[in-house]
Amino acid sequence: MAPRCKGYCIDFKTKRFEGGLKYQNGLKWCSICSRFIHTELIRCSCCNTRLRNRAKNRIYQKRTKLI
Incomplete structure (x- = not known):
C-alpha cells in the first residue's frame, strides 16, 4: 500500500525561512505531505515516509554549504 x-x-x-536556510534551521521535507516539518526524527510522523534533509537543487545545495 x-x-x-x-x-x-x-x-x-x-x-518561513528565505534563501535556502530551511535545512540549516532543522526543517526536513516530506514529499508525501508536501510540507517542511521541524523534527529530529528520520521519518514523518504523519505518513511514515523518510524525510529529506538536503536540498535537491544544486544552487541551494551550494548555499547551504557556504553558510
Missing part, C-alpha cells in the same frame, strides 16, 4: 498523508502534519507549523 502506498504511503498517504493522514493530516497530522497540519499541526506541525513552521516559520
Whole structure:
C-alpha cells in the first residue's frame, strides 16, 4: 500500500525561512505531505515516509554549504 498523508502534519507549523536556510534551521521535507516539518526524527510522523534533509537543487545545495 502506498504511503498517504493522514493530516497530522497540519499541526506541525513552521516559520518561513528565505534563501535556502530551511535545512540549516532543522526543517526536513516530506514529499508525501508536501510540507517542511521541524523534527529530529528520520521519518514523518504523519505518513511514515523518510524525510529529506538536503536540498535537491544544486544552487541551494551550494548555499547551504557556504553558510
